[in-house]
Amino acid sequence: MLRIKKLDKFIAKQFGLLFIGTFFICLFILMMQFLWKYVDELIGKGLTMDVLAQFFWYMSLMLVPQALPLAILLSSLITFGNLGESSELTAIKASGISLLQAFRSLIVIVIFISFGSFYFQNVIGPNANMSFSRLLLSMKQKSPELEIPEGVFYDGIPGCNLYVQKKDMQTGKLYGVMIYKMTDSYEDAAIILADSGMLQSTAEKKHLLLTLYSGEWFENMKSQQMVRGTGVPYRRETFVLKKILLDFDSDFNVADAGALSNSSKSKSVAQIVHDIDSLNHVYDSVGRAFYRDAQREYYSVPSIGKTDSLRAVKMAGTKTFSFDSVYSRLNADKKLTAVNGALNKVRREMNDLDFKGMLTSDGDRLIRSHKIEAINKYSVALQCILFFFIGAPLGAIIRKGGLGVPVIISVLVFIVFFIFDNSGYRMARAGEWTIWFGKTISLAVLTPLAVFFTYKANNDSVVFNIDFYRNLFMNLLGLRMKRSVYRKEVIINDPDYAGDAEKLAHINEEISAYAHEHNLLMAPSVVKVFFKYSPDHVIEDINARMEAVIEDLSNTKDKQVLALLNEYPYMAVKSHTRPFEHKWLNIAAAVVVPVGLFLYFRMWRFRLRLFRDLRVVKQTNDGLIDRINEMNTGGKRNVAV
Known part of the structure; x- marks a missing residue:
């Protein structure tokens, strides 16, 4: 019998609340992006609220399948990011539950969501797409005056420019009408002014009947009717009622009607086959x-x-x-x-x-x-599962919740996916790639990433540890990291002051001998650096023993000792000897002159840095030795200051 555990309910509840919120956020963003495509169809057309409501309703239904994978990616990333940030994920793993076991409730939920996505695309989506296309055409057919904006010249009617000062959407009447009617040339243009008018579409939807009231008609005569030596004749007509038939098909033609029936987006899989x-x-x-x-x-x-x-x-x-x-x-x-x-x-x-x-x-x-x-209906459903196995492991690795880092990572993942998916779609549509390859290339690229992230998260990898990359970046550039030693609230073992003082005195002697033997202020030999490398284990040994002493003295309660410990620098123990560990890399760097020159001066810089660090270490050792002797002779051992 299948038993649902409390942990599964807890994680499912956390994910469900976030999924609902992120779904509507993603749907709103996609709708705003999709809206720009049809913004000219809405602004200045005087559409009623019920028409706008239908427009946005059908648009939202069409975009639901695209919003589901994004919502799963973001919500799963935030869910496990919150669990990792609050150390709940650590407690779950400490109790013997692996990360994949923690995923199991969400895996079932995501599979159901993917099936729902396919059902939505196969049943609801085609009807919504067909209704949306019909709504756009009916907005142009039933009310042709909606095409005419207020206060600007409209050139959508062939052969004339129409200006309407004001429109009454309830009666369909136009006020302040001005028409520039073009015939053969600009010299033969007719100007029509009218106080008001009505615009109606003919039965075949190919012409507009413009009825004008109380206006005047100015028109130049045809150029072939002009008499040599006379001015340009023109005709002026004053009318109370005038009807003009204009060519206008509202962008609705046989191709548009055929596009509705031949649109693959308006069909289910069975209909497509x-x-x-x-x-x-x-x-x-x-x-x-x-x-x-x-x-x-x-x-x-x-x-x-x-x-x-x-x-x-x-x-x-x-x-x-x-x-x-x-x-x-x-x-x-x-x-x-x-x-x-x-x-x-x-x-x-x-x-x-x-x-x-x-x-x-x-x-x-x-x-x-x-x-x-047909392939897209299956691939979009699979995106839900794929994005979960990207978002959940990333959240467990990064361990950052909220809407900061998860949103940035989700955007980056989606950008990569969109580039491959859109490129594959365009190449497949143009016939340059096979259809299955073009539509599955995005899934093929992201699937190895999902497997990699899941494997790393299940094995507690630090591949996305920010501190690791920060330290690596600082080491490459030679940037210093400041040492931070704080007073401990609970001390189990007190420091061995006498032994530590003796070790520090011995380290000072080795530093003096090393400085006398190696002249760090001089430029290093190019031959020894790139071709005859000999390892320098003395500094490595000194640094290891110095760190051991610092670790032991960090258990002290004396503030002066803690302050002196924070003066120790972090020493680079290998960067002053050679650029790389392997000999062939050093030889290759020497051959490539610009790279070798950069690495040579970088190593010289680390030699000078080591010289300064050794001087600081020796001064700090002397200060600690004096402080330890002062504590021993003055009877102030382990006294808190």
């Missing part, structure tokens, strides 16, 4: 028809019989036939006729091939779009 079979059958028939036409036109000539063909073949084999010699014997008129006939035939065939190529390429593009959409 059925339509792909139908499209393949139709375009295969078209291709076979084109092939039969080509055979009939290029390889079958009715006027030439079989006997003539055999005779021509025999003649071609017995003697050489030259078209150039035949053409050279023609007169000029026949040459021109032959050339023009050949050119006309070539142009005609090229136009025919272009037309046939356009039909076949459109069919191929339509079939590819259906296949892409």
